[in-house]
Amino acid sequence: MTIETGDKAPDFSLIADNGKPFKLSSKLKGNALLVFYPGDGLPVCKQQLCDYRDGFSKFTDLGVDVIAISSDDSDYIKTFKKENNLPFTLLSDKEGEVAKMYDSFGWFGVKRSVFLVDKNFEIKYKHIESVSIYSRSVEELTEMVKRKA
Template sequence: MTLETGDKAPDFSLIADNGKPFKLSSKVKGKALLVFYPGDGLPVCKQQMIDYRDGFDQFNSLGVDVIAISADDSSAIKSFKKEYDLPFTLLSDADGEVAKLYDSFGWFGVKRSVYLIDKELEIKYKHVESVSIYSRSVEELSEMIKRKS
């Protein structure tokens, strides 16, 4: 089944960068941007997360929490968060099960994608990159969030 705008986002529980369980339905209080990315050590992923870090205040001003999800294990995401001073939550989807639920898993693992969801877990926006060397910029996402609010 393919998820579409207007569908209810699948709930999940993953291990966060602080080593604790993170259950989507109990953590989302407003809007959230779920960001799936292939891995911490990849150049495009690093640049994407730095871009989102630098645009964190812009996301905050729009009332959006950023939640980034990769297939890296919990120790890797903790190190990645610390090394690049990332102010948002990173989650470990080591077996790719959540990425599969979100149409974000392919031949080479986790696909780069973004989902905007609201507090009822309704999908307001979905974009799965066809080629992992591209990512949505803070500016593109901010404009989309304004249109969907």
């Protein structure tokens, strides 16, 4: 099954960087940017998430929560978050089950992708990178949010 804009976003529960369960339907209060990325130790992933860290106030000013999801375990994402001073939630999708629900899992694991989900669970935007060395910038995403939200 392919997920498209306009579809209802699948709900899920994963372990967060604080070691506690994170259920999307319990945490979603407004718009959320679900950011799937291949792994915490990879240079492009670090660059992408640090870019989102540096532009975090632009997201919050637009009422958007950033939620980043990788297949790394919860201990590793906790360390990665602390080392890079990331102000948003990181989730562990160790088995790739949530990535699969969001068409963000391929031959090499989690694909780099971004989804904008509104408070009604409608997917307002979807972008899956064809090549994982690229990522959407803060500027691209905030302009998209202004158009879609």
